[in-house]
Amino acid sequence: MLNFEEELKRFRPSLEIGNVEDAISKEDLTDMTDLMTELLKEKKS
Amino acid sequence: MDTAMRNHRLSNVYYNMGLAKAQERDLTGAVEVLKMSLRFNKYQTDARNLLGLIYHEIGEVGAALAQWIISLNLQEKNNLAEEYLQILQNESGYLDMADQAAKKYNQSLSYAHGENADLAILLLMRMVEEMPNYLKAQQLLALLYIQNEDYTKAGRCLYQALKIDHYNPLAQRYMTVVKQNTGRAEVERRKLKNAFSHRQMQDDDIILPPTYKENTGWQSILNILAGLILGVVVVFFLVTPTVRDSVVSKYEGEIRQNLELVNQKSLQIDQLERQMEEASAAQEEAENSLADMVSSSGGVISQYQHLVQILQAYRAEDMRTAVQLYLDTDFTVLNDGVLNDIAAWVQQDMAANGFPVLEQMGDEAIAQSDAAQAIDYYQKSLTINPNNIGVIYKIGLAYKGTGNTDEANQYFGDIIMNHPESEYAAQAKEQRGY
Numbered sequence: 001m002l003n004f005e006e007e008l009k010r011f012r013p014s015l016e017i018g019n020v021e022d023a024i025s026k027e028d029l030t031d032m033t034d035l036m037t038e039l040l041k042e043k044k045s
Numbered sequence: 046m047d048t049a050m051r052n053h054r055l056s057n058v059y060y061n062m063g064l065a066k067a068q069e070r071d072l073t074g075a076v077e078v079l080k081m082s083l084r085f086n087k088y089q090t091d092a093r094n095l096l097g098l099i100y101h102e103i104g105e106v107g108a109a110l111a112q113w114i115i116s117l118n119l120q121e122k123n124n125l126a127e128e129y130l131q132i133l134q135n136e137s138g139y140l141d142m143a144d145q146a147a148k149k150y151n152q153s154l155s156y157a158h159g160e161n162a163d164l165a166i167l168l169l170m171r172m173v174e175e176m177p178n179y180l181k182a183q184q185l186l187a188l189l190y191i192q193n194e195d196y197t198k199a200g201r202c203l204y205q206a207l208k209i210d211h212y213n214p215l216a217q218r219y220m221t222v223v224k225q226n227t228g229r230a231e232v233e234r235r236k237l238k239n240a241f242s243h244r245q246m247q248d249d250d251i252i253l254p255p256t257y258k259e260n261t262g263w264q265s266i267l268n269i270l271a272g273l274i275l276g277v278v279v280v281f282f283l284v285t286p287t288v289r290d291s292v293v294s295k296y297e298g299e300i301r302q303n304l305e306l307v308n309q310k311s312l313q314i315d316q317l318e319r320q321m322e323e324a325s326a327a328q329e330e331a332e333n334s335l336a337d338m339v340s341s342s343g344g345v346i347s348q349y350q351h352l353v354q355i356l357q358a359y360r361a362e363d364m365r366t367a368v369q370l371y372l373d374t375d376f377t378v379l380n381d382g383v384l385n386d387i388a389a390w391v392q393q394d395m396a397a398n399g400f401p402v403l404e405q406m407g408d409e410a411i412a413q414s415d416a417a418q419a420i421d422y423y424q425k426s427l428t429i430n431p432n433n434i435g436v437i438y439k440i441g442l443a444y445k446g447t448g449n450t451d452e453a454n455q456y457f458g459d460i461i462m463n464h465p466e467s468e469y470a471a472q473a474k475e476q477r478g479y
Contacts, residue, residue, distance in 0.1 A: 002222055004192045008158060010215065011185055013151045015107030017144035023111050029119075031087040032052040036328065 048327050055320055056086035062313065063095060072099050072180075072210040090120045097129065103209060104179030106133070106143035146176045153185060162189050173202070178209050180216075187219050196227040348378050355391055365406060368399040372425055400430040407439065416443045434460060438469040445476060453477075 015023055059082035066075035076099055082092040097112035110133070113126035133140060149172045156165035169186040173179060183206040190199035200223045206216040351374040358367035371391065379388045407422035423440045426433060441456035457473040464470060 002188070002191060002219070004188070007188055008154075011154055011157075011181060011188075013154060014105060014147040014181065015111065016147045016151070017107050017110065017140055020107050020110045020114070023107070024114055027111065027115060029087045029115070031083065032055075032085045032324075033049050034087075036048055036052075 048324070051324050051327055052085045053089075055324060056082045056084075056089045056092065058082075058317075058320065059085065060089055060092040060095070063092060067095060067099060070209075070211040072103055073213050075099055088119055090116055090124060090126075093119075094125050094129070097126065101129075102178065104143075104146065104176050104182065106140070107147055142175065146172055146179055146182070150179065150182050150185070153182070157185065157189060162192060165189055166193075173205070177205055180206055180209055180213065183209075184213075184215055184219070187216070187223075191219060191222060194226070196223045199223050200227060348375050352379060352388060352391070356387070364398070364402045368395060368402050368429075369425075371395050371399060372428065395429055400426040400433060400436075403429070404433070404436050404439070407436070407443075411439075411443060411446075416447045419443050434464050434467045434469050438473060441473065441476060 059078045063075045063079035063082060066072075066078065076096065079092045079096040079099070082089050083096070087093075093112050093116040097109040097116065100106075100112060101109035110130070113129050116126040117124055117130070149168050153165040153168045153172070156162070156168065166186065166189050169182055169189070173182050173186060176182070183202045187199040187202035187206070190196070190202065199219065203216050203220045203223060206213055207220065210216065351370055355367050355370045355374065358364070358370060376388055376392060379385070403422045403426035407419040407426065410416070410419035410422060420440055420443045423436045423443065426436050427440075430436075437456050437460055441453045441460070444450075444453035444456065454477050457477040460467065460469050460473040461477070
């Protein structure tokens with residue numbers, strides 16, 4: 001049987017249209033190439 | 046460079062997987078692999094646009110807009126995202142409707158957390174009528190119905206959810222619970238009941254007249270007990286296997302399909318793990334070669350830095366600094382073709398003009414009574430031009446001046462033995478005393 005409270009925790013709020021701009025600015029766009037570049041910079045310095 | 050190419054390739058592999066899953070309507074699976082694709086290459090525009098499309102399909106319009114806007118920012122030209130955004134904007138009232146749906150869903154979630162399940166159900170019911178493809182709303186409504194033991198309605202919501210996303214794990218799990226608690230169990234119970242209620246008359250059956258009765262009480266009880274035992278035996282040997290077989294055959298096809306899917310997924314996982322291993326190995330290789338290049342003592346980059354400093358000293362006509370830097374530079378590693386000509390020119394110039402500068406510096410040190418420094422400069426001069434007999438003689442004199450006769454005699458001896466014809470041979474003999 002289902003544990004209602006536990007199941008409810010799986011549900012996250014949806015993104016409202018008015019919050020799209022904020023969501024975009026907070027989006028983490030780091031990819032593997034960025035990570036590699038960062039690593040190389042740290043090594044050089 | 047290789048690592049970047051591998052990242053792009055991995056990104057493309059994940060994108061292709063995401064596309065295949067989306068085509069099969071495995072939207073949850075598609076979202077996961079498309080996110081992986083973007084982790085390897087954020088400029089994989091097709092993956093981002095497809096992710097947006099899937100979000101739109103499951104009713105997450107805000108998330109879809111976010112992905113398409115980001116896509117357009119990363120690639121302004123020839124981007125489908127522009128077309129998608131245009132379509133949404135041109136659809137009158139659609140964005141408002143989607144926004145309202147998201148707000149209602151969030152409000153329902155809040156009600157559900159606050160134990161106002163009835164309000165949550167009311168709000169969700171109206172919302173899914175307007176947007177039946179809003180997956181999360183259908184799932185939450187199903188959960189609330191299950192909580193209220195309204196399994197039939199829950200089943201309808203889950204059916205809608207699985208129409209949108211065929212393999213949605215949450216919907217499948219809830220559907221299992223619903224099936225356990227609805228009609229299906231009723232059907233099974235009815236089948237068991239019918240096993241006892243119908244029996245065909247045989248030729249040798251005797252029809253007892255109603256007046257005939259079994260009169261003894263104990264026999265009645267025994268008959269009842271025998272009937273019960275017989276019933277249990279019949280169920281065990283006849284009904285249960287039939288029920289089991291029909292259930293097994295019904296689900297056999299589904300089980301086979303699921304096993305094939307699991308097998309396929311396992312193969313895909315193996316392939317991805319291999320690719321991840323290759324990527325990790327390539328990364329490690331890149332890190333190692335970079336570590337070699339930047340290591341402080343003999344690294345290539347530090348040698349290039351020396352070369353730059355030498356050139357700066359030349360430009361400032363500071364030959365003394367240039368020659369000392371030259372001695373600290375390992376020219377053997379400066380051979381990648383980029384600055385070969387410059388390195389060769391520096392070496393040639395130093396061979397011709399560098400050693401006299403060091404000899405001059407040594408002479409100045411002697412004048413300042415700093416024999417140790419003078420010897421150091423003379424030695425460095427010899428590393429550039431080892432056949433400068435004058436410098437050899439000066440080293441001998443310097444050692445003699447500090448009282449280190451043994452060292453001095455070695456240098457004088459070197460002149461006498463190896464350069465007997467030179468102008469310094471006689472002086473060396475004199476200094477040595479023999």
